[in-house]
Amino acid sequence: MRIIIYAAGVSRRLKSLAVNGLKGLLELNGKKIIEYQLDWITRQPITEVVIVLGLEHELYREVLGNEYNGVSIQYVYNPDYKDKGNMLSLWHARHFCDTDILFTTSDLICDNHDIDLFNRSPFKNKILIDNQSESLFVDPDPVKVCVEKERITGIRKKNKELRRVDGLAIGLYQFSKQGVAEIIAAMDEKISQGHDNLSLYYAVDAVLDKVEVKPVFADKVDWFDVDTPDDLENASVYCGKT
Secondary structure (H helix, E strand, C coil): EEEEEEEECCCCCHHHCHHHHCHHHHHCCEHHHHHHHHHHHHHCCCEEEEEEEECCCHHHHHHHCECCCCCCEEECCCCCCCCCHHHHHHHCHHHHHHEEEEEECEEEEEEEEEHHHHCCCCCCEEEEEEEHHHHHHHHHCCEEEECCCEEEEECCHHHHHCCCCEEEEEEEECHHHHHHHHHHHHHHHHHHCCCCCCHHHHHHHHCCCCCCEEECCCCCCCEECCHHHHHHHHHHHHHHCC
């Protein structure tokens, strides 16, 4: 299995702190955000880490090098990172998708208990879900999911695009080789139709009738998608306590 980390964002809401969008290199309690990810990632039985960067993100390579805790790191560049949706980050890394794939983002802080819960679950295709933060269900930013008969049947940001909202996608996804092949095929179709300015969840949503994707519900639901200065502060406080 490979792990793909999205790190090509422009970090508009953290522009004053994250120069050139290098959000994952911001520090929380003496450790870079992406290192919190790499610490748990490199404890898994994986073949390599693939980090998707924008063209101005070479500092990630300079800081992290070509391995972390003995696990190889490969870098892929997304030339469309500034003016297209993040769906293309996975599409530009498609040549690494010839095996089972776990993917996440460089700016996610998540409780290790929930990460371990996710990794222990037996499902080949799965998404880590927060179904406890009801106050967030109306927030326009988090990616929301609909769950029916113990499988995810919809994943979008806008409530009106789902039959109902049953939880939030925290930012940890795993797909089998066959599952990720379906996602890439969906991307190819959308790109051929001129719809290349989309977020990844549109491609995932497009295959949910073909691929059985299971929810893994978090227990602790201590997680931070670090997008704003407030997120950074809250994540820093949390990391200081753990």
